[in-house]
Amino acid sequence: MSRLRTSLLAVAFALFAPVSAWAMQSATWDFTNAQVPGSWDVSSFEVLQPGQDGLHIRASAEGRLVRRFDPPFGVQVIEITTKSAQPASIDFVWRRRGAPPEQYYQFSIPIDEGVATAQLNMPDYHTWDARAADIGFVIPAGTDLYLQKITLKRWNIGEQLAEMWTSFWKFDRVQPYTINFLWGPVLTRTPVATHNLWNMAPPPRGWSVGRFLLPLIAAWALCIWAWWMLKPQSRGRRFFGFPYHAGVFFLGFAVLWLGFDLRMGLETISYAKTDYDTFISKPVGERTFRNAYTLHDVVEQSLPELRTSPQFVFLPPPNTPFRTLVRYLTYPILPASETDPIDRFDTWLVYERPDVTQGSGGQLLFRNQPLSRPGTILKSFGSGTFLFRIDQ
């Protein structure tokens, strides 16, 4: 009895311990108001000046800022707040505990214009050490920005479990790979990871739910088997017509199946809902369709003019699959191949090419170089997307 009471007390203490013990932990290094938290090892920069807006860094050559890390907790997310007059890119670097002095890992962080915060979910990088020895930045030549804040964050177990529940219900979108496989539920442990879950290039960063389901099923089966072995008197009983133990096992299995089916079924329905919201319910001219964006609308509205000749020039963004799609949509009218001399064709469909413009003489220009003979824009569908015909 006293052992039971001790166990109950321990559980009660764990449940009702001060709320602060369960809160997210964070620590901030604030560089505004001319502060420089900690001691930094820096290489020479053209400008390295603390100020009201943060630590002003201007690099005429590649430079490095690194400091000893020594965090108060194992860090999961690092937020870096900067102010920059133009977009830039810097590298975040770290050295693992016990690693040689010059062995750093790094990845590139895009810096947005203005005041922006980049959120780095560090468990995405398998070389990340939550209590790394050193962290810092490599600043490329030509960078000019203000480093305003570095915030370190960690979520407690309860919050991570809650985040895993949230990420379980976050659905992927229809992608070109959806016909080949479905990632299924992917569990993440931080809000940053959940936010990024289906927004970054695959594979998704997180844990497949299968990692938990399969051991759970195995453990469940093991418990049932142990019960069957230890309680032979229960073997003759029935559970909805099944042998008692098998029935209990299959009931648990069915619950897991139904939960998984609910999750994947809702994802399938979300595909249809997204298509309805973005394409089916919209009028022509306002539709977008998955990763083809407005291409279907543009082609549909351009077909009458495209059909005046058997081939046309199609200028899509480079490294996109749009050429094959347009070939399919316009068949038997075909886009000219990339090796055909384009001055043979009168009609041009330019799609998402802000680098292709019409010059004052009426010809199309690519980076200010003439691309075509003078002509007329027949239809404009937005910046960089238009239908063009050579003047006869």
Place this chain on the structure above:
Amino acid sequence: MSLLLVLLGLVPPALCGWLLVRCLEGSNPFFTRLERGVLGIIFGITATMFTMFLLQVTLSVPLDIYGFLMAFAILLVPLLVIRFTVLRHSASATPVLAPTPILPLWGKIVIGMLGVWTIVKVGAAAFALFSTPTFYDDTIDNWNYRAKAFLHTQEITLVIPPDTAPTGISSYPPLVPLMKVWIGTLAGGWNESAANGLHAVWYICCLVLLYCVLRRRVSVPWALAGVYILSSLPLFLIQGMNAYADVYVASHIFAVISVLFMAVDSVNRRTAWSLLRLAGVGIALLAVGKNEGLALYAPLFVFVTLLCAWMLCKGSTFKTRDVVMTGIWVAVMLVVIAGPWVVYKQLNGLVFGNAHSISTISVSWHKDVPFAILINLFLEGNWLLLFPLFVLLLLVRWRAAFSSPILIPTVFFLLAFGAQTFLYLFTSLASEALMQTGYARGIAHLVPAVVLATVMLMEGWLRQTRQP
């Protein structure tokens, strides 16, 4: 409108298929109307489109309304003659279905809720299929693109602009595109929605056929459980409700599995023989439906069919001579039906793989493939918990899994899975597994058989423990 077009377009092939199945049943009809209808749709589409293919490539019959009507007539007329002369006096089918217990109220509620959920999921996917443009590569590059070209030129052309010579996609059988051409012909021009919506037919056929096959052995709740399990597989639903041909292949494979499953412990020799006749025709039609039908599944089915015949011999339904005749029948069907397709490929220099030549596939070990397979079957969202369940049942109920009739889907699955795994482990097809591109398609071909075996094993466990 698109749905009506698809249904209208189905009528002639379904009618031909119905009569084909009925004639092969002979004077001892075996199937229920629903079974015959579903098998008729599956086999009829392939048979009629293959006939159209032969007319086009041998006699240059154009792919217009008259060409298609000629193809339908070539099958329909002799089948009608056989049905209403030779088989005029045949008995009616008296299928024996498994008894169904009276369900408690909670059981009916559960079935109702799962039924509504299934209809919502499948309905949402079907709605998107009919209402959205083509999206996936193989449809844009192959199935629909070739159909558009065939419809435009009214002939089966191996050179599709902008190409100037036959490419890999020309090696695929043209039967699925031809069915789209038929629907386009009815519509007076290309109809994207109907051409895509056609694919839902094969998916629905798989569900209905699974119900029918199970219903002969198990009660209504168990048969519905099988339909629920198959319809809840997310990737099978995605494949079935998009314009890819893998559920088309799955429907053919499952049609042959179903027929063999029904035949294997038949006690009536004539019934067993009529089912094996149908299986032989089904195997030959599968061989001309898609490349892996000929290269991979037909040889396996020859083995499984002979196994079925041998088991009938063991059960004294067949004599040894009948087993030999079964082998001869299957071989003749393959020669008669698949033979012309093989000759056509040879004459036109088309490869026997899917856009790859089989003869140039090199053999070497790819160590990361087993892990990729495990991920696909157990860790992704493709098949829910089907494979853990199936593996568990195979281990716990192995004797039942390898006894008649569950032996048929079990053995076929293990053979096909083994053959696929060999190809992925030891050939350049490994990239299809490592990149998770083609691997799941092969599994999609087999899942209806897996679900059949799974439900039978679970239900058999209950039935066994209820017996004194």
